[in-house]
Structure formats: C-alpha cells, structure tokens
Amino acid sequence: MQFPESWLREFCNPPISTDQLAELLTMAGLEVEEMQPVAPPFSGIVVAEILEAVQHPNADKLRVCKVDAGAASPGGPLQIVCGAPNARVGIRVPLAMVGAELPPGEDGKPFKIGVGKLRGVDSFGMLCSARELKLSEDHGGLLELPAGTPLGISIRDALKLDDTLFTLKLTPNLAHNLSVLGIAREVSALTGAPLNMPVFTPVKPTHDDNVPVRIEATDLCGRWAGRVVHGVDPKATTPAWIVDRLARCGQRSVSPLVDISNYVMFELGRPSHIFDHAKIHDELVIRWAKPGETLKLLNGNTVELDEKVGVVADSAGPESLAGIMGGDASAVSDDTTSVYVEAAFWWPAAVAGRSRRFNFSTDAGHRFERGVDAETIPAHVERITQLILDICGGRAGPLNDVVAKLPERKPVTLRVARAAKVIGMPVTQEECAGVMKRLGLACTEGEGTITVTPPSWRFDLQIEEDLIEEVIRVLGFGRLPDTPPVAPVTARVRLESSRSTHAVRRAVAALDYQETINFSFVEARWEHELAGNPDPIKVLNPIAAPLAVMRSGLVGSLVQILRNNLARKAPRVRIFEIGRVFSRDASVASTLTSVAGVSQPLRVGGLAWGPVDQLQWGEAERNVDFFDVKGDVEQLLAPRAVRFVAAEHPAMHPGRCAAAIVDGQAIGHVGEFHPRWRQAYELPTAPIVFELDLAAVQARDVPQAQALPRQQAARRDLALVVKEDVRHDVLMAALRDDATGLVRSATLFDVYRPKADAADFAAGERSLAVRLELLSDDATLTDEIIDAAVAAAIARATAACGARLRA
Structure with a gap:
C-alpha cells in the first residue's frame, strides 16, 4: 500500500514528524517498507507564464520566449531560449531562474543554472520538463501547470513536492488499512489526534432510470448498490489533484471515469466498477459462472470460466469477473454518454484465489479477498457519483441498494487477566476498554471481561487473541518490560545413533561438494524423464508456467544447476542438495506435519562432473567416474557397511547404476547420467549422480568397545575363475559367510x-584375485586350520558362483 503523507494528514494530522509517524506505524504492525520524497532536492524553480514565443533567428528547433515570473522577477519578463515543442504563449511552466539548482545528475552533483547564450541569443534561465526535475520520465516537452497556478511561487509549493511517499507492507489481517482513510483511523487511535471522517451528501436524482439487479448466489455477493448517470462526458480532463494523488499511490491516470473509481478505492478502500449503461442488456444477475462460458476482460485476456468463479452477467452472458475485473464488452469508452456505477460486497471466500487461477492479480481482488466494509456501500456510491457529476457532468438517477446477506459480526470476549498473561505485562480493564474505544470498537464491560462487537470494516477480529493483539498494538510494544523467560530451557540431546542434518551437510561439503538450494516445484518434463513419475503432484498456482509440479527426486534440480554452470564455462562442478521430495502415498495420514496421501521424505543428492581433482602437476587429469562418487557415498555412510547392487534408475545409465544397500535395505542410488538424457539436456559429458534417503544417512552405529586381538591375522590370496556375469557382491558375501568366524574380510585387489x-579359461571367464584375512580371538591359527578355512571358503564360492581356483 503506497500513499502520500499529505493525503493521510488531511484525514488525521498528529503533531509528530514524518520519521516519528513511520516509527509509529511500524511499531503498530503496519510495517513501513519504504519512505521516499516525492521529488528530489532542487531550488530556485518558480512558476512562470510564456508571454511571447518567436522563432530563433539562427536555429530551426529553438524559440526565443518572453516569460513572466511574477514577483520572482521584479525586473520584468525574462528572455529564455527554449527548444521544447510545446513552448507556446499562455501556458504556465516551471522556470529555473539564474542561480537555481536542478536535481543532482548521475555524478550526484546538482546542476546550477547561469546566464547562457544559445546560437547568439542570451538566455536568462531555463524552462523545465518533468524529466529535468526528475518528477517523471516524460521528456516530450515542458511540464504544463494548471492555468490558475500563481506566478512566481516555488514549484515545490505549487505541486506540493515537499511530501513523502509511504509504502506499507501489510499482513493479510490488516485489510482495513488498504486505504488512506483506514490508515488515518489507525493513526488517530494510536495518537489520539482527531479523525476527520468524510461526510457524503446523497445526490438528488433527476431521472428514474435504473438497472434491475438480481442476486442469485448469496454466497458470492451479499450486497449490491448502483445507479445510472446520464449525460456524462468521458473525454473530460481529470483534475490535476486526482492525477497527482493517483500517481503518488503508484497508479497512472487512464480516463476520468476510471480515475474516479481508482481514486475512491485508494481513498476509502472501496473497489467499484463503472459500466457503459448502453451495453447492459436487460438486467444484471450476480451468479456463479457456468462451465464453458468465456469472458474477455479489460486487460485483453479472454478467460474460460467454471462454476467456481463468480460473474456479473446480463442476458447476453458474463459482463465482469466478480470482485476482480470488469469485462471488455461493457467497458466505458470515448463514445459513452451514460454509465452505470456499482459497488458491492463480495464474500472474501468467493474471491480468494480466483485471480491467481488466471495468472494475474488486481487491486480490487486484493481487497475483496481480505474483506471490504459492507455497511458503507451506499455512502461510497454517493461519493463516486458526486465526483462523476463534478468532473464529467451528467444527471444521476436513484440509488438501487439490494441487500441479500450481510456478514454476521459475532461478539468476541476479552479476559483482562488472560490479556496480561499473553502480553507479558500488567494491563488494566480500563486500559483495555480505552483501546477498544480509541479503535472505534463497540464494547461492553463485565467483571474482568470486555465484549467487543467487531465493526463492519474489521474482518480480522474473530477470537480473543485478536483483541489481545489490538491492546498491545495500541498501548505500544515499547512498554513491554525486559523480562527473562520463566519456563526452563532444556536442551534436546540428540541420540548418539543419529547425526543432525547439519552434520550431514558438513560431511558432504567435506567431500568437496558445494550446497545448492532449489525450488521444490519443477518442470513436469524432469519428473517424467528423470524420476519416471507419470503422475506428479501439480501446483495449483505456479509462480512460473514451467514450474508446475512438485518434485519426487533431486536429480532434475541438480542437472539444471549443472547446465547453468556449464553455460558460464565452469570447468568442474561438484554440487549437492538436501531437500524434501513429494510423491503420492495413500498410506500417509493427515497430521500436524503431513498431508493425507502425500509422502514428503527428505533426501540428500549430489552430482559430480568434470575432472576428479583440480588441475595440478602431481597427478594426470581424468574425469570423475562412477567409482569416485561410489567412494564418496561410502565415506559419507562410514563406518556403516554399504553394499552396492546393480540396479536401474530412470535418470541413470542402465549398466552403470547401483542401489546402495545398508542393513538389507535400499537407501538410494548412485550412477552415471543416462546417455539419452545427457544428449537431451545438452551436456558435453555425463555427470555422476547419487540420491539417498536422508534418514538412512543420518543413522549411524554407536561405537562398541572391543579388545585388541591377541593373535596375528593370517592372509591368503586366491585367484578365482568365474563367469563375467558373476557379481562382485555375491562372491564377496559367499567368501565372508564363514560359520566358524575365522574369515574376517575378503577384498578384491585384481581382475584379469x-x-x-588362453589356456585354463573358457569363453566369458575372468580371474578375480581376492585376499582373505583370517583371525581367531582364542587361539593361534595353524596351517591345518587356515587351509581348512580357505578350502571351505572356496567351496562356498563354488556353490554360490561356480568359482574355481585358477591353475
């Protein structure tokens, strides 16, 4: 919400400075996000009138003007050379006198005006455009001032440029502050300064024409008021004071009728709409749209409607989107001579989220979905009507006020004792009642209680805590004492068998990966191709069209980061992310931390691309491969034992992908990016990726004390011949599966x-060199015991894998 301070002070003018006002609003919950002056500093610029403008004798695009600066130029008219195309006799414009300082330029220094000579003609000053004064970007000519502007006065006084623009960052419960009057009401309550409430005298009807209105959907619209105004002039000029105030609220001037509607919205918080009366067919019906109906809006978009969207329709079909935007078919134009002015109460739940379905938002929808006063509709229509008559002329008809269903304002009770407990400082019943009265809230007092009936403009007062918030807001957060917490603070001790997410993050970073943070919503293509998810969870209101679904894996996000880095010529990329993924799961129930039917586990994923190490002289350069990242995963899970079993993953190479197995459970995958997707995503070489369940990575074995072995271990090397399709993990498991417990480890150290x-080898066979380590805790191993244990290991390998000793 942006507004000028001067407009606010017309409604409520407390004796405090601008900075104090900003501090007051912020501490009351109306955060002042930005303050900026209406105009930059400049001086010596006054209002002048052009008395004469003749062609420069030596330049086609210059004119020699005689200007009257009134009392600012006691010596009479000044000669000014000007090149503006609109420099003509009779207009009043800003004049920078000799010695004036224009706003600072790019170097930060002000530009000082002196006596100049342009093509041989002296110029005693400069006539200014709005851009030269940095009031706007308009550089099409001189800034023309209203004809009645007094000559010789400072342009800062003439245009009220010594003003400050406030920008408030309002929370959704403060919708009653989405107008200058609403903010003034707050300032009056906070400071005690009087509030100048506007009074609107009803317009006297001069004809009987009206538009029949029927409210079919009372859950959409609770009240509707409107009237017909004949004989308006849509080409009239919007008064400068309205144009200026709209501009200072961040709204450009469009046309007088649109400007009036916008002005009243910023002034009173009342969105309204003005129809071309001649384009309304028969009656207006407020109803829910019908499936298949379409409507061309004022912004030029044609939207398809359904029964969840409210419309204002006539016999020809929908004419406007209820509470959001008018339709193009009934819009006013330069040919309009008769208008229908309407204001309505739309139920917040009936408007909320509707504009986002069509990928746009409006000031009207922003207000209606938070709640707009239903009681002041007739008075505000009178205000709009009077402005139309004053600016565009015309003859007003009777006001048609249709009341279907108004919001019920249920009383809310405040317990003074509870207020003191929640606020954290003593408050009296008198103070609480005083706050309610200052806010204009009707209340009755009981023994230790105050019962408030919320007014029509306060949709946020529904429970006791809402009233408690009002008490401390108005009394001032500065009154809160510096009280230490009473409750004991007990640290939660993490079990030794689990490490924190931050510890996992540090562990991955220690492996030379850099953390990334990505959106949880991704492109549908990533889900279909890289996650193998044909039915991802869709986002109802995506922040961008491509980011339309929730991710069920991290690989897509990591690959996109890689592509961004490659576009910037990164020579080496190693990244990871710890994030939540989303998939459908009917077994998930709805709790405080879960949504029914949606599984939301945390995962840790990583990607490595490029050289395995930074460029150096001590080691030959080579690209990272599957085994490098497999080693990173082993180190991340250490000291827990992890097995890798050949597996498949939609994003990974079918022959270079493995599932990580811990305690018999698959906790994720590691593998080379699929060649098909490497080509599709335009990657020069395939990265290596991994994705693991975070809970499994956080788990760790608690160290157990173990005595040092009294005996020495015996080692035996075996060369086993096996088929090419024999998996490493199956062979190692068979060798280690020793019932006597003598075989402590089996390690592959060579492949031939x-x-x-070659003799002794059949087709499709290879030789695996394995080192066995044997140890007994109780006795020294003899050759007979060792030979028997090795023979038993060979027998197990033969039974499991068809292995035989190499000759």
Whole structure:
C-alpha cells in the first residue's frame, strides 16, 4: 500500500514528524517498507507564464520566449531560449531562474543554472520538463501547470513536492488499512489526534432510470448498490489533484471515469466498477459462472470460466469477473454518454484465489479477498457519483441498494487477566476498554471481561487473541518490560545413533561438494524423464508456467544447476542438495506435519562432473567416474557397511547404476547420467549422480568397545575363475559367510581377463584375485586350520558362483 503523507494528514494530522509517524506505524504492525520524497532536492524553480514565443533567428528547433515570473522577477519578463515543442504563449511552466539548482545528475552533483547564450541569443534561465526535475520520465516537452497556478511561487509549493511517499507492507489481517482513510483511523487511535471522517451528501436524482439487479448466489455477493448517470462526458480532463494523488499511490491516470473509481478505492478502500449503461442488456444477475462460458476482460485476456468463479452477467452472458475485473464488452469508452456505477460486497471466500487461477492479480481482488466494509456501500456510491457529476457532468438517477446477506459480526470476549498473561505485562480493564474505544470498537464491560462487537470494516477480529493483539498494538510494544523467560530451557540431546542434518551437510561439503538450494516445484518434463513419475503432484498456482509440479527426486534440480554452470564455462562442478521430495502415498495420514496421501521424505543428492581433482602437476587429469562418487557415498555412510547392487534408475545409465544397500535395505542410488538424457539436456559429458534417503544417512552405529586381538591375522590370496556375469557382491558375501568366524574380510585387489586363446579359461571367464584375512580371538591359527578355512571358503564360492581356483 503506497500513499502520500499529505493525503493521510488531511484525514488525521498528529503533531509528530514524518520519521516519528513511520516509527509509529511500524511499531503498530503496519510495517513501513519504504519512505521516499516525492521529488528530489532542487531550488530556485518558480512558476512562470510564456508571454511571447518567436522563432530563433539562427536555429530551426529553438524559440526565443518572453516569460513572466511574477514577483520572482521584479525586473520584468525574462528572455529564455527554449527548444521544447510545446513552448507556446499562455501556458504556465516551471522556470529555473539564474542561480537555481536542478536535481543532482548521475555524478550526484546538482546542476546550477547561469546566464547562457544559445546560437547568439542570451538566455536568462531555463524552462523545465518533468524529466529535468526528475518528477517523471516524460521528456516530450515542458511540464504544463494548471492555468490558475500563481506566478512566481516555488514549484515545490505549487505541486506540493515537499511530501513523502509511504509504502506499507501489510499482513493479510490488516485489510482495513488498504486505504488512506483506514490508515488515518489507525493513526488517530494510536495518537489520539482527531479523525476527520468524510461526510457524503446523497445526490438528488433527476431521472428514474435504473438497472434491475438480481442476486442469485448469496454466497458470492451479499450486497449490491448502483445507479445510472446520464449525460456524462468521458473525454473530460481529470483534475490535476486526482492525477497527482493517483500517481503518488503508484497508479497512472487512464480516463476520468476510471480515475474516479481508482481514486475512491485508494481513498476509502472501496473497489467499484463503472459500466457503459448502453451495453447492459436487460438486467444484471450476480451468479456463479457456468462451465464453458468465456469472458474477455479489460486487460485483453479472454478467460474460460467454471462454476467456481463468480460473474456479473446480463442476458447476453458474463459482463465482469466478480470482485476482480470488469469485462471488455461493457467497458466505458470515448463514445459513452451514460454509465452505470456499482459497488458491492463480495464474500472474501468467493474471491480468494480466483485471480491467481488466471495468472494475474488486481487491486480490487486484493481487497475483496481480505474483506471490504459492507455497511458503507451506499455512502461510497454517493461519493463516486458526486465526483462523476463534478468532473464529467451528467444527471444521476436513484440509488438501487439490494441487500441479500450481510456478514454476521459475532461478539468476541476479552479476559483482562488472560490479556496480561499473553502480553507479558500488567494491563488494566480500563486500559483495555480505552483501546477498544480509541479503535472505534463497540464494547461492553463485565467483571474482568470486555465484549467487543467487531465493526463492519474489521474482518480480522474473530477470537480473543485478536483483541489481545489490538491492546498491545495500541498501548505500544515499547512498554513491554525486559523480562527473562520463566519456563526452563532444556536442551534436546540428540541420540548418539543419529547425526543432525547439519552434520550431514558438513560431511558432504567435506567431500568437496558445494550446497545448492532449489525450488521444490519443477518442470513436469524432469519428473517424467528423470524420476519416471507419470503422475506428479501439480501446483495449483505456479509462480512460473514451467514450474508446475512438485518434485519426487533431486536429480532434475541438480542437472539444471549443472547446465547453468556449464553455460558460464565452469570447468568442474561438484554440487549437492538436501531437500524434501513429494510423491503420492495413500498410506500417509493427515497430521500436524503431513498431508493425507502425500509422502514428503527428505533426501540428500549430489552430482559430480568434470575432472576428479583440480588441475595440478602431481597427478594426470581424468574425469570423475562412477567409482569416485561410489567412494564418496561410502565415506559419507562410514563406518556403516554399504553394499552396492546393480540396479536401474530412470535418470541413470542402465549398466552403470547401483542401489546402495545398508542393513538389507535400499537407501538410494548412485550412477552415471543416462546417455539419452545427457544428449537431451545438452551436456558435453555425463555427470555422476547419487540420491539417498536422508534418514538412512543420518543413522549411524554407536561405537562398541572391543579388545585388541591377541593373535596375528593370517592372509591368503586366491585367484578365482568365474563367469563375467558373476557379481562382485555375491562372491564377496559367499567368501565372508564363514560359520566358524575365522574369515574376517575378503577384498578384491585384481581382475584379469585372458586373451581369447588362453589356456585354463573358457569363453566369458575372468580371474578375480581376492585376499582373505583370517583371525581367531582364542587361539593361534595353524596351517591345518587356515587351509581348512580357505578350502571351505572356496567351496562356498563354488556353490554360490561356480568359482574355481585358477591353475
């Protein structure tokens, strides 16, 4: 909400400075997000009138003007050389006198005006455009002032440029402050300064024409008021004071009728709409739209409607989107001579979220979905009507006020003792009642209680805590004492068998990965291709069209980060993310931390691309491969034992992908990016990616004390011949599965693939060199015991994998 301070002070003018006013509003919950002057500093610029404008003798695009600056130029008219195309006799414009300082330029220094000579003609000053004064970007000519502007006065006084623009960042419960009057009401309550409430005298009807209105959907519209005004002039000029105030509220001038509607919205918080009366067919019906209906809006978009969207329709079909935007078919134009002015109460729940369905938002919808006063509709229509008559002329008809269903204002009771407990300082019943009266809230007092009936403009007062908030807001947060917490603070001790998310983050970062943070909503293509998810959870109101679904995996986000880095010529990329993923799961129930039917686990994912290490002299450069990232995953999970089993993943190479197995459970995958997607996503080489369940990564084994072995371990190397399709993990499991417990480890240290004509090898066989470590806690191993254990291990490998000793 943006507004000028001067407009606010017309309604309520407390004896405090601008900075104090900003502090007051912020501490009352109306955060002042920005303050900026209406105009930059400049001086010596006054109002002048052009008395004469003749062609420059030596330049086609220059004119020699005689200007009257009134009392600012006691020596009479000044000669000014000007090149503006609109420099003509009779207009009043800003004049920078000799010695004046224009606003600072890009170097931060003001530009000082002196006596100049342009093509041989002296110029005693400069006539200014709005851009030269940095009032706007308009540089089409001189800034023309109203004809009645007094000559010789400072342009700052003439245009009220010594003003400040406030920008408030309002929370959704403060919708009653979405107008200058609403903010003035707050300032009056906070400071005790009187509030100048506007009074609107009803317009006397001069004809009997009206538009029949029927409210079919009372859950959409509770009240509607409107009237017909004949004989308006849509080409009239909007008064400068309205144009200026709209501009200072961030709204550009469009046409007098639109400007009047916008002005009253900023002034009173009342969105309204003005129809071209001649374009309304028969009656107006307020109803829910019918499936398949379409409506071309004022912004030029044609939207398809359904039964969840409210419309104002006539016999020809929908004419406007209820509470959001008018339709193009009934819009006023330069040919309009008769208008229908309406204001209505739309139920907030019937408007909320509707404009976002069509990917736009409006000031009207922003207000209606938070709640707009239903009681002041007739008075505000009178205000709009009077402005139309004053600016555009015309003859007003009778006001048609249709009341269907108004919001029920249920009383809310405040317990003074509870207010003191929640606020954290003593408050009296007298103070609480005083706050309610200052806010204009009707209340009755009981023994230790105050019962408030919320007024029509306060939709946020529904429970006791809402009233408690009002008490401390008005009394002032500065009154709160510096009281230490009473409740004991007990640290929650994390179990030793679990490490924190931050510890996991540090562990991955220690492996030379950099953390990234990505949106949880992604492109549908990523889900279909990289997650194998044909039915992802869709986002109802995406912040951008591509980001339309919730992710069920992290790989897509990481690949996109890689592409961004490659576009910037990054030579080496190692990134990770810890984030939540989303998938459908009917077994999930709705709780405080979950949504029914949606699984939301946390995952940790990583991606490595490019050289395995930074460029250096001590080691030859090579690209990262599957085994490098597999080692990173092992180190991340250490000291827990992890097995890797060949598996498939939609985003990974079908022959270079493995599932990570811990305690018999698959906790994720690691593998090379799929060649098809490497080409589709335009990657020069395939990255290596991994994605693991965060809960499994956080779990860790508690160290157990173990005595040092009294005996020395024995080691035996075996060369086992197996088929090419024998998996490493199956062979190792068979060798380690020793019932006697003597085989403590089995480690593969060499692989030999013979030539085609090698003896002792059949086609498709290879030799695996394995080192066995044997140890007994109780006795020294003899050769007989060792040979028996090795023979038993070979037998197990033969039974499980068809292995045999190499000759």
